[in-house]
Structure formats: structure tokens, C-alpha cells
Amino acid sequence: MTDKVFEKTITKQFEFDEDVASVFDDMLSRSIPFYKEMQRLTINFGLKFLKESDKVYDLGCSTASTLIELSKHSPFPLELIGIDNSEAMLQRARKKCKAFGVEVKLLNEDLHKANYDDAKLIISNYTLQFIRPLQREKLVKKIYNSLQKDGIFIFCEKVISSDKVLGKQYIDEYYEFKKRQGYSEFEISQKREALENVLIPYTEEENKNMILDAGFSHCETLFKWVNFATFIAIKK
Ligand SMILES: Nc1ncnc2c1ncn2[C@@H]1O[C@H](C[S@+](CC[C@H]([NH3+])C(=O)[O-])CC(=O)[O-])[C@@H](O)[C@H]1O
Numbered sequence: 001m002t003d004k005v006f007e008k009t010i011t012k013q014f015e016f017d018e019d020v021a022s023v024f025d026d027m028l029s030r031s032i033p034f035y036k037e038m039q040r041l042t043i044n045f046g047l048k049f050l051k052e053s054d055k056v057y058d059l060g061c062s063t064a065s066t067l068i069e070l071s072k073h074s075p076f077p078l079e080l081i082g083i084d085n086s087e088a089m090l091q092r093a094r095k096k097c098k099a100f101g102v103e104v105k106l107l108n109e110d111l112h113k114a115n116y117d118d119a120k121l122i123i124s125n126y127t128l129q130f131i132r133p134l135q136r137e138k139l140v141k142k143i144y145n146s147l148q149k150d151g152i153f154i155f156c157e158k159v160i161s162s163d164k165v166l167g168k169q170y171i172d173e174y175y176e177f178k179k180r181q182g183y184s185e186f187e188i189s190q191k192r193e194a195l196e197n198v199l200i201p202y203t204e205e206e207n208k209n210m211i212l213d214a215g216f217s218h219c220e221t222l223f224k225w226v227n228f229a230t231f232i233a234i235k236k
């Protein structure tokens, strides 16, 4: 279904509710440049480190698109677990997994409380950006502690520039992208308002520092388009 969430006047903050969930796949593919490519890289790099029966968690799995793609591309069976606290999203996720014949354990839990121990790979695409900064640092430490030795964390985030002029140019370039995707100026500005203080992006450097502070021995950028990036972190 086509995303028309912000065509009407919005009075509340952005939420992962029924309205958003019902158009979510369209919303993501039209709001995140190279969404599919970043998902492909997440899967391909994840698979380089995985072997049969490894445990893979997707934190903030939404409609389970990434786990379904991972399952389709994996040459061996994996234990796939998706965690999200939006029931509206998980309903779509369950339907999609069934339709694709993919076995995924889907848990409706808060990422701060859920258990994801013994993971070989943890994926969290465009989700840390919605976690309040102090909580975010804590969550990344929990992710580090939940990974096996030699475990991998792959995550995608909206990022900002640390330079004021470039930062403004990033926003202009991103809005040009949204216009090319068919969003009107009204929809773009309404969504910007709804996301204020809800989506809090870090710079690329802040993301890497957060990862290294949590204990990871290595973190690098796998992909970046202006204000969106994919990172890979290794626990040694
Ligand atoms: N505290 C929390 N606990 C559990 N879930 C949460 C929490 N906070 C947010 N979420 C969930 O994190 C997801 C973020 S969307 C991920 C896209 C997906 N990864 C994708 O690549 O397709 C990103 C976006 O919409 O920009 C939503 O489904 C929330 O319900």
C-alpha cells in the first residue's frame, strides 16, 4: 500500500502504529535511499560470518523483511529471531513469514528488556536512532554482551554531519530525494515535525565511538549515502 500517512494534518509525534505499519514497506523504500542495497549488504556481510544453526537476531525487525531475505539467501538453516514492540508491525511480519514459508521466531518485546544472548549476528537497521541517547549507549553495551566471541553487529542509521554547512546541504539533498520519490513538500514537512525529538541521529563518528566504548574491537562504515549509513562492528 502507498504511504499517504503525512498527506493529512498530523497532531501527534511519529509512532509505529497501525497507520504506519499498514504502509511501512512502501514508506521505507521511498524514505531511505538505497534501502534495498543496505539490506543486501547486511545480509551478504552477515552470511560471510555465519555457519549452520547460528542464532541471528534482528532488533526492531518491523515487518521482518530483512530476516526473510536472509533466510532466502542463506545456503544453510539459521535460527532467526525478530524482536519489535509494535504489535501492528509484528502482525504484518507473521503474515509475510507465512507467505514466504520462512521460519522466524517473532517476539513482541522492548529491546531494553528482551534477552538476545548467545547471538552470532545481531542486526538492527534504522532502530537505534529511535532510542533516547543515554538508553542507546546502554542498549549497545547489552548488544555487545549478548554476542558470542567473534560475534558481529550490523546496523544502519540516519546520520548527521558535524559540520553546520554540510549538515544543511545533507538535509536539502535528502529532501530532493524524497521529492523524487513522490512525496509533497507538505508531507515532507509534516513528517519532519512528527519525527522531531523522536528520531535522534548521531554523526558517523559518534556512532563509531559509541560502538568502541561498548567494547567492540572494530567498527567501520560499509555504505554511506549522504545521511544514511550501514556499519559493521566486530567483537573479538
Ligand atoms: N524499544 C523498542 N523495542 C522494540 N522495538 C522497538 C523499540 N523502539 C523502536 N522499535 C521498533 O523499531 C522499528 C524501527 S523501523 C526498523 C526497520 C527495519 N529494521 C527494516 O530494516 O526493515 C525504522 C524506521 O521506521 O525508520 C519499529 O518497527 C519499531 O516498532
Ligand SMILES: O=C(O)C(=O)Cc1ccccc1
Binding pocket: 027, 028, 031, 032, 158, 191, 192, 195, 199
Ligand atoms: O528521517 C526521515 O525524514 C525519514 O523519513 C526516515 C524514516 C523512514 C521511515 C520511518 C521513519 C523515519
